[in-house]
Amino acid sequence: MTYHSQVLDYLSTTYGIHDASITHRGGSHPKLVFTYADKRFSATLQRDCPDNLNLVHMKQQDLRRLLGTPPDRAEISPPAQKRSLEQMTADLSQAAAPLQALNPSPADTATLMAKPPSKPLMGKMARYKDRVKFVVPLKAATALKGRGLLVERLSPDSWKLCLHPNLARKEPMIHWYKNQWQVEPSRPLALYEDLPVFGPSPAEYLIVDDEVMVRLLTDQLQPLGTGRGGHCRPAPSTPKPPMVQSAPVDELVGLPLDAMHKCLVEIRRIEQLSLYRLVKLASKDDSGERWVFRAPLIE
Numbered sequence: 263m264t265y266h267s268q269v270l271d272y273l274s275t276t277y278g279i280h281d282a283s284i285t286h287r288g289g290s291h292p293k294l295v296f297t298y299a300d301k302r303f304s305a306t307l308q309r310d311c312p313d314n315l316n317l318v319h320m321k322q323q324d325l326r327r328l329l330g331t332p333p334d335r336a337e338i339s340p341p342a343q344k345r346s347l348e349q350m351t352a353d354l355s356q357a358a359a360p361l362q363a364l365n366p367s368p369a370d371t372a373t374l375m376a377k378p379p380s381k382p383l384m385g386k387m388a389r390y391k392d393r394v395k396f397v398v399p400l401k402a403a404t405a406l407k408g409r410g411l412l413v414e415r416l417s418p419d420s421w422k423l424c425l426h427p428n429l430a431r432k433e434p435m436i437h438w439y440k441n442q443w444q445v446e447p448s449r450p451l452a453l454y455e456d457l458p459v460f461g462p463s464p465a466e467y468l469i470v471d472d473e474v475m476v477r478l479l480t481d482q483l484q485p486l487g488t489g490r491g492g493h494c495r496p497a498p499s500t501p502k503p504p505m506v507q508s509a510p511v512d513e514l515v516g517l518p519l520d521a522m523h524k525c526l527v528e529i530r531r532i533e534q535l536s537l538y539r540l541v542k543l544a545s546k547d548d549s550g551e552r553w554v555f556r557a558p559l560i561e
Contacts, residue, residue: 266310268318269294269325277329278338298329382466387478390486394454395462396423396445398436402467402474403443406436413447419480421453424473461486 263271266284273279273296282296284307294305305324308317326332386397398406406423410431414422423445434447447453460483468475 264310264312265308265314265317266292268313269307269321272318272322273325274341275338276332277325278333280341303328382468382477385465385467385476386462387465387476388462388486389454389457389460391459393446394457396421396465396476397462398423398443398445398474399467400443402469403436405469405472405474406445410435411445411447413445413453415453416475418456419478421476422473423476458483459486460484 270282270284273282277298279296279298282294284292284294286292292307292309294307296303305321305328307321311317383399383402385399385402388395388397406425408425409429410426411434412422412424412426413434416422434445436443436445438444463484464479464482466477466479468477
């Protein structure tokens with residue numbers, strides 16, 4: 263048994279957890295996800311490998327500390343038995359009996375079997391100087407993960423994204439960056455050459471079978487920001503006021519201890535109640551350094 267299978271077997275036989283699953287989404291390590299005592303748990307695993315008792319024992323200790331003392335063997339329910347093919351066929355035949363009695367026409371059957379039309383999902387799209395970027399909604403991103411994508415332009419404002427028929431294709435691939443799923447095909451130029459440059463703008467993503475159709479809302483294009491990489495950067499709310507020098511205060515060096523303590527307390531009180539800050543400045547002449555208050559220019 264491999265490392266992952268032994269961990270799953272430990273949860274099943276020791277705690278009666280039969281619905282545990284291992285996911286590889288997000289991060290470089292797989293995660294173990296399961297429910298125990300009406301609570302959802304998640305634990306990080308090492309990459310799967312052949313039988314390694316040290317790794318298995320360490321993870322068993324981690325799970326024991328996480329879940330507490332295991333229940334008695336008598337309280338652990340066995341995993342649900344999988345139904346056989348004959349049982350599933352019998353259930354399907356029983357469920358189809360009322361439909362066969364109605365004897366629907368081929369047209370009615372096609373109507374019943376047709377999938378309801380999916381609603382478009384809102385995402386974004388951007389056109390930079392040397393590339394175009396699709397910001398794909400989460401539900402549409404699940405249909406595009408696995409290998410390289412085929413990106414085609416269907417009309418001036420619509421595109422098609424689907425898995426490339428070549429299984430060895432790696433680019434472009436949908437990737438998770440800055441809390442969003444992105445696709446950035448840099449070539450061919452025909453995908454975006456006649457589009458104006460614009461920042462992330464609203465776009466509709468429609469899932470059709472295993473393909474995703476994208477329609478750019480050309481009436482809602484956003485301007486391109488001046489941030490790094492062409493991303494929009496919000497302007498500062500209020501500019502920092504210029505600092506001017508106020509009247510100097512007495513030198514702190516040489517004061518008695520009690521007087522210096524009182525002076526520092528007063529300085530801290532002033533800094534907490536106002537924008538004034540005490541700084542040490544070097545004099546332009548040979549008189550040495552001095553302590554001064556600096557504050558914003560008040561018009």
